[in-house]
Amino acid sequence: MSKVLVSDPIDQAGIDILSQVATVDVKTGLKSAELIEIIGDYDALMIRSGTRVTEEIIEAGTQLKIIGRAGVGVDNVDVPAATRKGIVVVNSPEGNTIAAAEHALAMMLSLSRHIPDANASVKRGEWDRKTFVGAEVYKKTIGIVGLGKIGSHVAAVAKAMGMKLLAYDPFISNERAEQIGCQLVDLDLLMQQADYITLHIPKTPETTHLINAKTLAKMKPTARIINCARGGIIDEAALAAAIKEGKIAGAALDVFESEPLGESDLRSLGKEAILTPHLGASTTEAQVNVAIDVAEQIRDVLLGLPARSAVNIPGLGPDVLEELKPYMQLAETLGNLVGQLAGGRVETLTVRLQGELATNKSQPLVVASLKGLLHQALRERVNYVNANIEAKERGIRVIETRDASVRDYAGSLRLEATGTLGTHSVTGALLGEKEIHLTDVDGFPINVPPSKHMVFTLHRDMPGIIGKLGSLLGSFNVNIASMQVGRKIVRGDAVMALSIDDPLPDGILAEITKVQGIRDAYTVTL
Numbered sequence: 001m002s003k004v005l006v007s008d009p010i011d012q013a014g015i016d017i018l019s020q021v022a023t024v025d026v027k028t029g030l031k032s033a034e035l036i037e038i039i040g041d042y043d044a045l046m047i048r049s050g051t052r053v054t055e056e057i058i059e060a061g062t063q064l065k066i067i068g069r070a071g072v073g074v075d076n077v078d079v080p081a082a083t084r085k086g087i088v089v090v091n092s093p094e095g096n097t098i099a100a101a102e103h104a105l106a107m108m109l110s111l112s113r114h115i116p117d118a119n120a121s122v123k124r125g126e127w128d129r130k131t132f133v134g135a136e137v138y139k140k141t142i143g144i145v146g147l148g149k150i151g152s153h154v155a156a157v158a159k160a161m162g163m164k165l166l167a168y169d170p171f172i173s174n175e176r177a178e179q180i181g182c183q184l185v186d187l188d189l190l191m192q193q194a195d196y197i198t199l200h201i202p203k204t205p206e207t208t209h210l211i212n213a214k215t216l217a218k219m220k221p222t223a224r225i226i227n228c229a230r231g232g233i234i235d236e237a238a239l240a241a242a243i244k245e246g247k248i249a250g251a252a253l254d255v256f257e258s259e260p261l262g263e264s265d266l267r268s269l270g271k272e273a274i275l276t277p278h279l280g281a282s283t284t285e286a287q288v289n290v291a292i293d294v295a296e297q298i299r300d301v302l303l304g305l306p307a308r309s310a311v312n313i314p315g316l317g318p319d320v321l322e323e324l325k326p327y328m329q330l331a332e333t334l335g336n337l338v339g340q341l342a343g344g345r346v347e348t349l350t351v352r353l354q355g356e357l358a359t360n361k362s363q364p365l366v367v368a369s370l371k372g373l374l375h376q377a378l379r380e381r382v383n384y385v386n387a388n389i390e391a392k393e394r395g396i397r398v399i400e401t402r403d404a405s406v407r408d409y410a411g412s413l414r415l416e417a418t419g420t421l422g423t424h425s426v427t428g429a430l431l432g433e434k435e436i437h438l439t440d441v442d443g444f445p446i447n448v449p450p451s452k453h454m455v456f457t458l459h460r461d462m463p464g465i466i467g468k469l470g471s472l473l474g475s476f477n478v479n480i481a482s483m484q485v486g487r488k489i490v491r492g493d494a495v496m497a498l499s500i501d502d503p504l505p506d507g508i509l510a511e512i513t514k515v516q517g518i519r520d521a522y523t524v525t526l
Protein backbone atom coordinates (compact mmCIF):
# COMPACT_ATOMS: atom_id res chain seq x y z
CA MET A 1 0.00 0.00 0.00
CA SER A 2 1.21 3.54 -0.75
CA LYS A 3 2.29 5.82 2.12
CA VAL A 4 1.30 9.47 2.49
CA LEU A 5 2.89 11.91 4.92
CA VAL A 6 0.73 14.85 6.03
CA SER A 7 3.10 17.39 7.56
CA ASP A 8 0.71 20.29 8.31
CA PRO A 9 -2.74 20.29 9.93
CA ILE A 10 -5.27 19.13 7.31
CA ASP A 11 -9.01 18.67 7.66
CA GLN A 12 -10.08 15.09 8.45
CA ALA A 13 -12.09 15.00 5.20
CA GLY A 14 -8.77 14.94 3.31
CA ILE A 15 -7.25 12.27 5.55
CA ASP A 16 -10.33 10.06 4.99
CA ILE A 17 -9.90 10.29 1.20
CA LEU A 18 -6.17 9.49 1.38
CA SER A 19 -6.89 6.53 3.65
CA GLN A 20 -8.91 4.88 0.84
CA VAL A 21 -5.67 4.16 -1.03
CA ALA A 22 -2.78 4.69 1.36
CA THR A 23 -1.41 4.45 4.86
CA VAL A 24 -1.52 8.03 6.16
CA ASP A 25 0.90 9.39 8.76
CA VAL A 26 0.13 12.83 10.19
CA LYS A 27 3.34 14.35 11.60
CA THR A 28 3.13 18.10 11.97
CA GLY A 29 5.77 20.56 13.15
CA LEU A 30 8.70 18.53 11.80
CA LYS A 31 12.04 20.30 11.45
CA SER A 32 13.61 20.18 8.00
CA ALA A 33 16.23 17.61 9.11
CA GLU A 34 13.50 15.37 10.59
CA LEU A 35 11.53 15.56 7.36
CA ILE A 36 14.62 14.70 5.31
CA GLU A 37 15.19 11.67 7.50
CA ILE A 38 11.73 10.15 6.99
CA ILE A 39 10.56 11.42 3.57
CA GLY A 40 12.27 8.54 1.73
CA ASP A 41 9.52 6.18 3.00
CA TYR A 42 6.65 8.11 1.42
CA ASP A 43 4.94 8.14 -1.98
CA ALA A 44 3.15 11.44 -1.35
CA LEU A 45 3.52 14.52 0.82
CA MET A 46 0.57 16.74 1.73
CA ILE A 47 1.28 20.18 3.16
CA ARG A 48 -0.19 23.62 3.90
CA SER A 49 1.93 26.74 4.29
CA GLY A 50 3.82 25.46 7.34
CA THR A 51 6.17 23.06 5.53
CA ARG A 52 8.95 24.37 3.31
CA VAL A 53 9.69 21.69 0.72
CA THR A 54 13.26 22.41 -0.31
CA GLU A 55 15.41 20.75 -2.98
CA GLU A 56 17.13 18.74 -0.21
CA ILE A 57 13.80 17.32 0.94
CA ILE A 58 12.84 16.53 -2.65
CA GLU A 59 16.18 14.77 -3.22
CA ALA A 60 15.62 12.70 -0.09
CA GLY A 61 12.09 11.79 -1.23
CA THR A 62 13.23 8.98 -3.48
CA GLN A 63 9.73 7.40 -3.64
CA LEU A 64 7.80 10.67 -3.92
CA LYS A 65 5.30 10.85 -6.77
CA ILE A 66 3.28 13.85 -5.69
CA ILE A 67 3.41 16.87 -3.39
CA GLY A 68 -0.03 18.26 -2.59
CA ARG A 69 -0.37 21.83 -1.32
CA ALA A 70 -3.73 22.27 0.44
CA GLY A 71 -4.04 25.89 -0.65
CA VAL A 72 -3.15 28.16 -3.57
CA GLY A 73 0.43 29.38 -3.19
CA VAL A 74 3.16 26.86 -3.97
CA ASP A 75 5.95 29.29 -3.13
CA ASN A 76 6.91 27.03 -0.20
CA VAL A 77 7.69 24.20 -2.64
CA ASP A 78 10.79 24.09 -4.85
CA VAL A 79 8.67 23.34 -7.94
CA PRO A 80 11.59 23.26 -10.46
CA ALA A 81 13.39 20.69 -8.27
CA ALA A 82 10.20 18.59 -8.10
CA THR A 83 9.73 18.84 -11.88
CA ARG A 84 13.29 17.66 -12.52
CA LYS A 85 12.53 14.58 -10.40
CA GLY A 86 9.19 13.94 -12.13
CA ILE A 87 7.19 14.72 -8.99
CA VAL A 88 3.74 16.18 -9.63
CA VAL A 89 2.99 19.30 -7.57
CA VAL A 90 -0.72 19.99 -7.13
CA ASN A 91 -2.63 22.72 -5.35
CA SER A 92 -6.19 23.79 -4.73
CA PRO A 93 -6.58 26.89 -6.89
CA GLU A 94 -10.08 27.80 -5.75
CA GLY A 95 -10.77 26.04 -2.46
CA ASN A 96 -9.94 29.05 -0.29
CA THR A 97 -10.70 31.94 -2.67
CA ILE A 98 -13.74 33.15 -0.78
CA ALA A 99 -12.05 32.74 2.62
CA ALA A 100 -9.05 34.82 1.55
CA ALA A 101 -11.22 37.49 -0.11
CA GLU A 102 -13.45 37.78 2.97
CA HIS A 103 -10.37 38.06 5.21
CA ALA A 104 -9.08 40.97 3.12
CA LEU A 105 -12.49 42.66 3.30
CA ALA A 106 -12.67 42.03 7.05
CA MET A 107 -9.22 43.61 7.36
CA MET A 108 -10.39 46.67 5.42
CA LEU A 109 -13.46 47.18 7.62
CA SER A 110 -11.52 46.43 10.80
CA LEU A 111 -8.90 49.02 9.84
CA SER A 112 -11.46 51.67 9.00
CA ARG A 113 -13.42 51.12 12.25
CA HIS A 114 -10.49 50.17 14.57
CA ILE A 115 -12.39 47.08 15.65
CA PRO A 116 -9.48 45.07 17.14
CA ASP A 117 -8.27 47.93 19.36
CA ALA A 118 -11.79 49.06 20.31
CA ASN A 119 -12.60 45.48 21.32
CA ALA A 120 -9.41 45.21 23.37
CA SER A 121 -10.14 48.50 25.17
CA VAL A 122 -13.67 47.43 26.17
CA LYS A 123 -12.29 44.13 27.43
CA ARG A 124 -9.81 46.12 29.55
CA GLY A 125 -12.85 47.83 31.14
CA GLU A 126 -12.62 51.14 29.25
CA TRP A 127 -15.40 52.96 27.39
CA ASP A 128 -13.51 55.20 24.97
CA ARG A 129 -15.60 56.32 22.00
CA LYS A 130 -13.44 59.26 20.86
CA THR A 131 -10.26 57.35 20.02
CA PHE A 132 -12.06 54.95 17.74
CA VAL A 133 -13.88 57.26 15.39
CA GLY A 134 -13.60 55.55 12.03
CA ALA A 135 -14.09 56.17 8.32
CA GLU A 136 -16.69 54.81 5.92
CA VAL A 137 -15.70 52.79 2.90
CA TYR A 138 -18.83 53.85 0.99
CA LYS A 139 -17.87 56.04 -2.01
CA LYS A 140 -14.17 55.54 -1.26
CA THR A 141 -11.77 54.13 -3.83
CA ILE A 142 -10.35 50.64 -3.46
CA GLY A 143 -7.22 49.82 -5.48
CA ILE A 144 -6.96 46.09 -6.16
CA VAL A 145 -3.51 44.85 -7.13
CA GLY A 146 -4.04 41.49 -8.87
CA LEU A 147 -7.47 40.92 -10.40
CA GLY A 148 -7.43 37.12 -10.29
CA LYS A 149 -9.76 34.84 -8.36
CA ILE A 150 -9.47 36.53 -4.95
CA GLY A 151 -9.10 40.06 -6.33
CA SER A 152 -12.26 39.62 -8.42
CA HIS A 153 -14.33 38.51 -5.43
CA VAL A 154 -13.03 41.43 -3.37
CA ALA A 155 -14.05 43.67 -6.26
CA ALA A 156 -17.60 42.26 -6.37
CA VAL A 157 -18.16 42.81 -2.65
CA ALA A 158 -16.48 46.24 -2.62
CA LYS A 159 -18.71 47.28 -5.51
CA ALA A 160 -21.76 46.17 -3.56
CA MET A 161 -20.55 48.34 -0.67
CA GLY A 162 -20.60 51.37 -2.95
CA MET A 163 -16.86 51.69 -3.49
CA LYS A 164 -15.13 52.94 -6.63
CA LEU A 165 -12.92 50.22 -8.08
CA LEU A 166 -9.43 50.63 -9.54
CA ALA A 167 -7.25 47.67 -10.43
CA TYR A 168 -3.67 47.05 -11.49
CA ASP A 169 -3.03 43.72 -13.24
CA PRO A 170 -0.89 43.73 -16.39
CA PHE A 171 -2.18 40.27 -17.36
CA ILE A 172 -5.90 41.11 -17.39
CA SER A 173 -7.72 42.60 -20.37
CA ASN A 174 -9.72 45.83 -20.18
CA GLU A 175 -12.85 43.83 -21.14
CA ARG A 176 -12.41 41.45 -18.21
CA ALA A 177 -11.79 44.36 -15.81
CA GLU A 178 -14.88 46.12 -17.12
CA GLN A 179 -16.97 42.98 -16.60
CA ILE A 180 -15.87 43.00 -12.97
CA GLY A 181 -16.64 46.73 -12.75
CA CYS A 182 -13.00 47.83 -12.33
CA GLN A 183 -11.03 50.49 -14.12
CA LEU A 184 -7.58 49.18 -15.04
CA VAL A 185 -4.86 51.70 -14.22
CA ASP A 186 -1.11 51.58 -13.77
CA LEU A 187 0.35 50.95 -10.35
CA ASP A 188 1.42 54.57 -9.82
CA LEU A 189 -2.06 55.94 -10.39
CA LEU A 190 -3.60 53.26 -8.19
CA MET A 191 -1.18 54.08 -5.35
CA GLN A 192 -1.98 57.80 -5.69
CA GLN A 193 -5.76 57.58 -5.92
CA ALA A 194 -6.86 54.66 -3.75
CA ASP A 195 -8.12 55.05 -0.18
CA TYR A 196 -7.68 51.33 0.39
CA ILE A 197 -5.09 49.25 -1.45
CA THR A 198 -5.41 45.49 -1.31
CA LEU A 199 -2.87 43.03 -2.72
CA HIS A 200 -3.91 39.79 -4.43
CA ILE A 201 -0.87 38.78 -6.46
CA PRO A 202 1.58 35.90 -6.21
CA LYS A 203 5.04 36.48 -4.79
CA THR A 204 7.48 36.35 -7.68
CA PRO A 205 10.83 38.03 -8.32
CA GLU A 206 8.82 40.85 -10.01
CA THR A 207 6.43 41.34 -7.08
CA THR A 208 8.97 41.06 -4.27
CA HIS A 209 9.01 44.47 -2.54
CA LEU A 210 6.66 45.78 -5.22
CA ILE A 211 5.42 47.96 -2.38
CA ASN A 212 8.47 49.78 -1.04
CA ALA A 213 9.42 53.21 0.36
CA LYS A 214 9.08 54.75 -3.11
CA THR A 215 5.63 53.33 -3.88
CA LEU A 216 4.38 53.95 -0.34
CA ALA A 217 5.38 57.60 -0.75
CA LYS A 218 2.80 57.88 -3.54
CA MET A 219 -0.11 56.96 -1.24
CA LYS A 220 -2.43 59.55 0.32
CA PRO A 221 -1.74 60.18 4.03
CA THR A 222 -5.31 58.95 4.68
CA ALA A 223 -4.88 55.72 2.71
CA ARG A 224 -4.48 52.20 4.10
CA ILE A 225 -2.94 49.08 2.62
CA ILE A 226 -3.92 45.43 3.10
CA ASN A 227 -1.82 42.37 2.31
CA CYS A 228 -3.53 38.98 2.49
CA ALA A 229 -1.49 37.63 -0.44
CA ARG A 230 2.13 36.87 0.38
CA GLY A 231 4.74 38.20 2.77
CA GLY A 232 7.60 39.96 1.05
CA ILE A 233 5.44 41.77 -1.50
CA ILE A 234 5.59 44.71 0.90
CA ASP A 235 8.91 45.90 2.31
CA GLU A 236 7.93 45.62 5.99
CA ALA A 237 10.58 48.02 7.32
CA ALA A 238 9.51 50.69 4.82
CA LEU A 239 5.84 50.11 5.71
CA ALA A 240 6.41 50.40 9.46
CA ALA A 241 8.37 53.63 8.88
CA ALA A 242 5.64 55.09 6.61
CA ILE A 243 2.98 54.43 9.27
CA LYS A 244 5.12 55.76 12.13
CA GLU A 245 5.90 58.92 10.19
CA GLY A 246 2.20 59.42 9.34
CA LYS A 247 2.86 59.13 5.61
CA ILE A 248 -0.02 56.65 5.34
CA ALA A 249 -2.94 55.96 7.68
CA GLY A 250 -2.44 52.27 8.30
CA ALA A 251 -2.00 48.71 7.18
CA ALA A 252 -3.47 45.28 7.78
CA LEU A 253 -1.23 42.30 7.19
CA ASP A 254 -2.02 38.59 7.23
CA VAL A 255 1.27 37.47 5.70
CA PHE A 256 4.88 38.34 6.50
CA GLU A 257 8.36 38.18 5.04
CA SER A 258 9.19 35.58 7.65
CA GLU A 259 6.52 33.46 9.33
CA PRO A 260 5.87 33.20 12.23
CA LEU A 261 6.52 36.94 12.59
CA GLY A 262 9.52 37.45 14.87
CA GLU A 263 10.99 40.72 16.16
CA SER A 264 9.50 43.44 13.97
CA ASP A 265 8.78 47.18 14.01
CA LEU A 266 5.27 46.25 12.87
CA ARG A 267 4.51 44.83 16.30
CA SER A 268 5.05 48.17 18.01
CA LEU A 269 2.47 49.98 15.89
CA GLY A 270 -0.85 51.06 17.43
CA LYS A 271 -4.37 50.88 16.10
CA GLU A 272 -3.12 51.88 12.63
CA ALA A 273 -1.88 48.35 12.10
CA ILE A 274 -3.71 45.04 12.27
CA LEU A 275 -1.70 41.84 12.13
CA THR A 276 -3.14 38.33 11.80
CA PRO A 277 -1.17 35.06 11.73
CA HIS A 278 -1.76 33.98 8.09
CA LEU A 279 -5.47 33.32 8.63
CA GLY A 280 -6.69 34.09 5.10
CA ALA A 281 -7.55 30.47 4.35
CA SER A 282 -8.51 29.54 7.88
CA THR A 283 -12.23 28.99 7.64
CA THR A 284 -13.88 25.66 8.26
CA GLU A 285 -15.31 25.73 4.75
CA ALA A 286 -12.02 26.54 3.02
CA GLN A 287 -10.11 23.92 4.97
CA VAL A 288 -12.63 21.23 4.00
CA ASN A 289 -12.52 22.43 0.36
CA VAL A 290 -8.73 22.43 0.02
CA ALA A 291 -8.27 19.18 1.95
CA ILE A 292 -10.76 17.32 -0.27
CA ASP A 293 -9.49 18.94 -3.47
CA VAL A 294 -5.84 18.05 -2.85
CA ALA A 295 -6.45 14.65 -1.21
CA GLU A 296 -8.52 13.57 -4.23
CA GLN A 297 -5.67 14.53 -6.53
CA ILE A 298 -3.11 12.64 -4.43
CA ARG A 299 -5.42 9.60 -4.44
CA ASP A 300 -5.78 9.82 -8.23
CA VAL A 301 -2.05 10.13 -8.87
CA LEU A 302 -1.32 7.20 -6.54
CA LEU A 303 -3.85 5.21 -8.60
CA GLY A 304 -1.99 6.15 -11.79
CA LEU A 305 -4.50 8.78 -12.94
CA PRO A 306 -3.67 12.39 -13.87
CA ALA A 307 -4.19 15.23 -11.38
CA ARG A 308 -6.61 18.02 -12.26
CA SER A 309 -4.64 20.95 -10.80
CA ALA A 310 -1.00 20.10 -11.33
CA VAL A 311 1.10 23.26 -11.35
CA ASN A 312 4.03 21.64 -13.13
CA ILE A 313 2.31 19.91 -16.04
CA PRO A 314 2.32 22.31 -18.98
CA GLY A 315 -1.09 23.39 -20.17
CA LEU A 316 -3.03 20.96 -18.01
CA GLY A 317 -5.69 22.89 -16.12
CA PRO A 318 -8.80 21.15 -14.74
CA ASP A 319 -11.00 22.26 -17.67
CA VAL A 320 -8.47 21.09 -20.26
CA LEU A 321 -7.97 17.82 -18.42
CA GLU A 322 -11.69 17.09 -18.29
CA GLU A 323 -11.98 17.54 -22.05
CA LEU A 324 -8.75 15.87 -23.11
CA LYS A 325 -8.43 13.01 -20.60
CA PRO A 326 -9.58 10.26 -23.04
CA TYR A 327 -7.40 11.71 -25.79
CA MET A 328 -4.39 11.76 -23.46
CA GLN A 329 -4.87 8.04 -22.91
CA LEU A 330 -5.03 7.65 -26.71
CA ALA A 331 -1.85 9.73 -27.12
CA GLU A 332 -0.01 7.70 -24.52
CA THR A 333 -1.02 4.40 -26.11
CA LEU A 334 -0.03 5.59 -29.60
CA GLY A 335 3.27 6.96 -28.27
CA ASN A 336 4.07 3.63 -26.64
CA LEU A 337 3.10 1.74 -29.83
CA VAL A 338 5.00 3.91 -32.30
CA GLY A 339 8.05 3.91 -30.02
CA GLN A 340 8.09 0.09 -30.08
CA LEU A 341 7.52 -0.07 -33.84
CA ALA A 342 10.38 2.38 -34.35
CA GLY A 343 12.60 0.15 -32.24
CA GLY A 344 15.85 2.12 -32.12
CA ARG A 345 16.53 5.62 -30.88
CA VAL A 346 13.77 8.01 -31.92
CA GLU A 347 15.06 11.34 -33.21
CA THR A 348 11.83 13.07 -34.28
CA LEU A 349 8.27 12.64 -33.13
CA THR A 350 5.58 14.31 -35.21
CA VAL A 351 2.27 14.76 -33.41
CA ARG A 352 -0.64 15.58 -35.70
CA LEU A 353 -4.02 16.59 -34.33
CA GLN A 354 -6.68 15.75 -36.90
CA GLY A 355 -10.35 16.55 -37.46
CA GLU A 356 -12.13 18.12 -34.49
CA LEU A 357 -9.08 17.48 -32.32
CA ALA A 358 -7.18 20.05 -34.39
CA THR A 359 -8.90 22.88 -32.55
CA ASN A 360 -7.72 21.62 -29.13
CA LYS A 361 -4.65 22.49 -27.08
CA SER A 362 -1.83 20.31 -28.34
CA GLN A 363 0.57 20.58 -25.40
CA PRO A 364 -1.10 18.01 -23.10
CA LEU A 365 -1.35 15.54 -26.01
CA VAL A 366 2.31 16.08 -26.88
CA VAL A 367 3.27 15.43 -23.27
CA ALA A 368 1.14 12.27 -23.16
CA SER A 369 2.59 11.06 -26.49
CA LEU A 370 6.13 11.56 -25.18
CA LYS A 371 5.25 9.76 -21.95
CA GLY A 372 4.10 6.79 -24.02
CA LEU A 373 7.08 6.99 -26.36
CA LEU A 374 9.56 6.97 -23.47
CA HIS A 375 7.76 4.26 -21.52
CA GLN A 376 9.92 1.42 -22.84
CA ALA A 377 13.09 3.25 -21.83
CA LEU A 378 12.02 4.80 -18.55
CA ARG A 379 8.98 2.81 -17.35
CA GLU A 380 7.42 4.48 -14.30
CA ARG A 381 10.21 7.08 -14.14
CA VAL A 382 8.54 9.03 -16.95
CA ASN A 383 5.33 10.87 -16.23
CA TYR A 384 3.36 13.90 -17.39
CA VAL A 385 5.67 16.16 -15.38
CA ASN A 386 9.06 15.18 -16.74
CA ALA A 387 8.21 13.72 -20.19
CA ASN A 388 9.17 16.98 -21.94
CA ILE A 389 12.46 17.28 -20.06
CA GLU A 390 13.35 13.62 -20.60
CA ALA A 391 12.60 13.91 -24.34
CA LYS A 392 14.71 17.05 -24.61
CA GLU A 393 17.60 15.39 -22.80
CA ARG A 394 17.42 12.50 -25.30
CA GLY A 395 17.52 14.96 -28.20
CA ILE A 396 14.03 14.03 -29.45
CA ARG A 397 12.72 16.76 -31.72
CA VAL A 398 8.97 17.24 -31.44
CA ILE A 399 6.94 18.62 -34.34
CA GLU A 400 3.31 19.54 -33.78
CA THR A 401 0.96 19.78 -36.74
CA ARG A 402 -2.79 20.06 -37.22
CA ASP A 403 -5.11 19.02 -40.00
CA ALA A 404 -8.75 19.87 -39.42
CA SER A 405 -9.69 18.57 -42.86
CA VAL A 406 -9.23 14.87 -41.90
CA ARG A 407 -12.79 13.65 -41.43
CA ASP A 408 -12.56 9.79 -41.17
CA TYR A 409 -13.30 10.07 -37.45
CA ALA A 410 -14.56 13.02 -35.39
CA GLY A 411 -11.07 13.57 -34.06
CA SER A 412 -7.94 11.52 -34.49
CA LEU A 413 -4.29 11.66 -33.52
CA ARG A 414 -1.41 10.59 -35.74
CA LEU A 415 2.10 10.01 -34.40
CA GLU A 416 5.09 9.51 -36.61
CA ALA A 417 8.42 8.48 -35.15
CA THR A 418 11.62 8.74 -37.15
CA GLY A 419 14.68 7.14 -35.66
CA THR A 420 17.83 5.24 -36.27
CA LEU A 421 15.88 2.28 -37.71
CA GLY A 422 13.47 4.20 -39.95
CA THR A 423 10.05 5.84 -39.79
CA HIS A 424 6.79 4.42 -38.47
CA SER A 425 3.40 6.00 -37.97
CA VAL A 426 0.23 5.13 -36.10
CA THR A 427 -3.14 6.85 -36.02
CA GLY A 428 -5.87 6.35 -33.46
CA ALA A 429 -9.30 7.66 -32.64
CA LEU A 430 -11.89 7.30 -29.90
CA LEU A 431 -15.04 5.35 -30.57
CA GLY A 432 -18.00 6.08 -28.32
CA GLU A 433 -15.94 8.86 -26.64
CA LYS A 434 -13.61 6.56 -24.70
CA GLU A 435 -12.75 3.38 -26.61
CA ILE A 436 -9.37 3.62 -28.29
CA HIS A 437 -9.10 2.24 -31.83
CA LEU A 438 -6.04 2.04 -34.06
CA THR A 439 -7.15 3.36 -37.40
CA ASP A 440 -3.92 3.33 -39.36
CA VAL A 441 -0.49 1.73 -39.07
CA ASP A 442 2.30 2.86 -41.37
CA GLY A 443 -0.23 4.32 -43.77
CA PHE A 444 -2.44 1.20 -43.95
CA PRO A 445 -6.03 1.64 -42.76
CA ILE A 446 -7.15 -0.76 -40.01
CA ASN A 447 -9.71 -0.61 -37.25
CA VAL A 448 -8.68 -2.53 -34.13
CA PRO A 449 -8.67 -1.77 -30.44
CA PRO A 450 -5.11 -2.03 -29.11
CA SER A 451 -4.48 -4.96 -26.79
CA LYS A 452 -1.73 -5.74 -24.31
CA HIS A 453 0.22 -8.04 -26.64
CA MET A 454 0.22 -7.47 -30.37
CA VAL A 455 2.08 -8.56 -33.50
CA PHE A 456 2.22 -6.43 -36.64
CA THR A 457 3.48 -7.61 -40.00
CA LEU A 458 4.21 -5.82 -43.23
CA HIS A 459 3.55 -8.32 -45.97
CA ARG A 460 2.43 -8.90 -49.50
CA ASP A 461 -1.35 -9.33 -49.82
CA MET A 462 -1.51 -12.86 -51.31
CA PRO A 463 -3.53 -16.04 -50.78
CA GLY A 464 -2.51 -18.30 -47.92
CA ILE A 465 -0.34 -15.88 -45.98
CA ILE A 466 -2.77 -15.47 -43.09
CA GLY A 467 -3.11 -19.24 -42.77
CA LYS A 468 0.67 -19.73 -42.77
CA LEU A 469 1.16 -17.17 -40.03
CA GLY A 470 -1.71 -18.66 -37.99
CA SER A 471 -0.20 -22.16 -38.25
CA LEU A 472 3.24 -20.88 -37.32
CA LEU A 473 1.98 -19.14 -34.21
CA GLY A 474 -0.16 -22.17 -33.35
CA SER A 475 2.89 -24.43 -33.57
CA PHE A 476 4.48 -22.27 -30.85
CA ASN A 477 1.29 -22.39 -28.76
CA VAL A 478 0.58 -18.66 -29.33
CA ASN A 479 -3.16 -18.04 -29.19
CA ILE A 480 -4.52 -15.36 -31.54
CA ALA A 481 -7.39 -13.34 -30.05
CA SER A 482 -8.12 -11.24 -33.13
CA MET A 483 -6.64 -10.44 -36.49
CA GLN A 484 -7.15 -7.76 -39.11
CA VAL A 485 -5.51 -6.92 -42.42
CA GLY A 486 -5.20 -3.39 -43.73
CA ARG A 487 -4.38 -2.80 -47.38
CA LYS A 488 -4.54 0.01 -49.86
CA ILE A 489 -4.79 -2.07 -53.05
CA VAL A 490 -5.65 -5.71 -53.66
CA ARG A 491 -2.52 -7.90 -53.79
CA GLY A 492 -0.30 -4.96 -52.95
CA ASP A 493 1.47 -4.35 -49.65
CA ALA A 494 -0.57 -4.84 -46.49
CA VAL A 495 -0.34 -4.64 -42.72
CA MET A 496 -1.62 -7.36 -40.40
CA ALA A 497 -2.49 -6.55 -36.77
CA LEU A 498 -2.86 -9.53 -34.45
CA SER A 499 -3.85 -9.46 -30.80
CA ILE A 500 -2.35 -12.38 -28.94
CA ASP A 501 -3.11 -13.63 -25.45
CA ASP A 502 0.47 -13.73 -24.15
CA PRO A 503 3.78 -12.08 -24.99
CA LEU A 504 5.37 -13.51 -28.14
CA PRO A 505 8.03 -16.01 -27.00
CA ASP A 506 11.65 -15.12 -27.84
CA GLY A 507 12.89 -16.02 -31.32
CA ILE A 508 9.48 -16.29 -33.02
CA LEU A 509 9.63 -12.86 -34.62
CA ALA A 510 12.58 -14.05 -36.72
CA GLU A 511 10.57 -17.15 -37.71
CA ILE A 512 7.66 -14.93 -38.80
CA THR A 513 9.86 -12.91 -41.14
CA LYS A 514 10.94 -16.17 -42.82
CA VAL A 515 7.34 -16.78 -43.99
CA GLN A 516 7.21 -16.12 -47.72
CA GLY A 517 5.62 -12.72 -48.42
CA ILE A 518 6.25 -11.27 -44.94
CA ARG A 519 8.79 -8.46 -45.09
CA ASP A 520 8.82 -7.23 -41.55
CA ALA A 521 7.30 -8.21 -38.22
CA TYR A 522 7.07 -6.37 -34.93
CA THR A 523 5.77 -7.33 -31.54
CA VAL A 524 4.62 -4.81 -28.96
CA THR A 525 3.45 -4.92 -25.38
CA LEU A 526 1.20 -2.02 -24.37
Ligand SMILES: NC(=O)c1ccc[n+]([C@@H]2O[C@H](COP(=O)([O-])OP(=O)(O)OC[C@H]3O[C@@H](n4cnc5c(N)ncnc54)[C@H](O)[C@@H]3O)[C@@H](O)[C@H]2O)c1
Pocket: 071, 072, 073, 074, 093, 096, 097, 100, 145, 146, 147, 148, 149, 150, 151, 168, 169, 170, 171, 172, 200, 201, 202, 203, 206, 207, 228, 229, 230, 254, 255, 278, 279, 280, 281, 282
Ligand atom coordinates in the same frame (compact mmCIF):
# COMPACT_ATOMS: atom_id res chain seq x y z
N1 LIG B 1 -3.56 34.71 3.18
C1 LIG B 1 -3.89 33.52 2.78
O1 LIG B 1 -4.07 32.61 3.57
C2 LIG B 1 -4.09 33.25 1.33
C3 LIG B 1 -5.09 32.37 0.92
C4 LIG B 1 -5.26 32.13 -0.45
C5 LIG B 1 -4.43 32.74 -1.38
N2 LIG B 1 -3.46 33.57 -0.94
C6 LIG B 1 -2.58 34.26 -1.90
O2 LIG B 1 -3.35 35.23 -2.60
C7 LIG B 1 -2.74 35.52 -3.85
C8 LIG B 1 -3.78 35.59 -4.96
O3 LIG B 1 -4.42 34.34 -5.11
P1 LIG B 1 -5.48 34.09 -6.30
O4 LIG B 1 -6.07 32.76 -6.03
O5 LIG B 1 -6.36 35.25 -6.47
O6 LIG B 1 -4.48 33.98 -7.52
P2 LIG B 1 -4.81 34.20 -9.07
O7 LIG B 1 -3.72 33.50 -9.80
O8 LIG B 1 -6.21 33.84 -9.36
O9 LIG B 1 -4.64 35.77 -9.26
C9 LIG B 1 -3.41 36.43 -9.20
C10 LIG B 1 -3.48 37.63 -10.12
O10 LIG B 1 -2.28 38.37 -9.96
C11 LIG B 1 -1.93 38.88 -11.24
N3 LIG B 1 -0.53 39.22 -11.25
C12 LIG B 1 0.54 38.39 -11.39
N4 LIG B 1 1.68 39.11 -11.35
C13 LIG B 1 1.31 40.41 -11.20
C14 LIG B 1 2.04 41.61 -11.10
N5 LIG B 1 3.39 41.63 -11.18
N6 LIG B 1 1.35 42.77 -10.94
C15 LIG B 1 0.00 42.76 -10.86
N7 LIG B 1 -0.75 41.64 -10.99
C16 LIG B 1 -0.09 40.48 -11.13
C17 LIG B 1 -2.31 37.77 -12.20
O11 LIG B 1 -2.51 38.28 -13.50
C18 LIG B 1 -3.61 37.25 -11.59
O12 LIG B 1 -4.73 37.88 -12.18
C19 LIG B 1 -1.67 34.43 -4.03
O13 LIG B 1 -0.43 34.98 -3.65
C20 LIG B 1 -2.06 33.38 -3.01
O14 LIG B 1 -0.97 32.62 -2.59
C21 LIG B 1 -3.28 33.85 0.39
Ligand SMILES: O=C(O)CC[C@@H](O)C(=O)O
Pocket: 048, 049, 050, 070, 071, 072, 073, 074, 096, 278, 280, 281, 282
Ligand atom coordinates in the same frame (compact mmCIF):
# COMPACT_ATOMS: atom_id res chain seq x y z
O1 LIG C 1 -2.38 26.90 4.38
C1 LIG C 1 -2.83 27.97 4.73
O2 LIG C 1 -3.52 28.13 5.74
C2 LIG C 1 -2.56 29.22 3.90
C3 LIG C 1 -2.94 29.03 2.50
C4 LIG C 1 -2.75 30.24 1.62
O3 LIG C 1 -1.66 30.97 1.94
C5 LIG C 1 -2.72 29.84 0.19
O4 LIG C 1 -1.85 30.28 -0.55
O5 LIG C 1 -3.62 29.08 -0.20
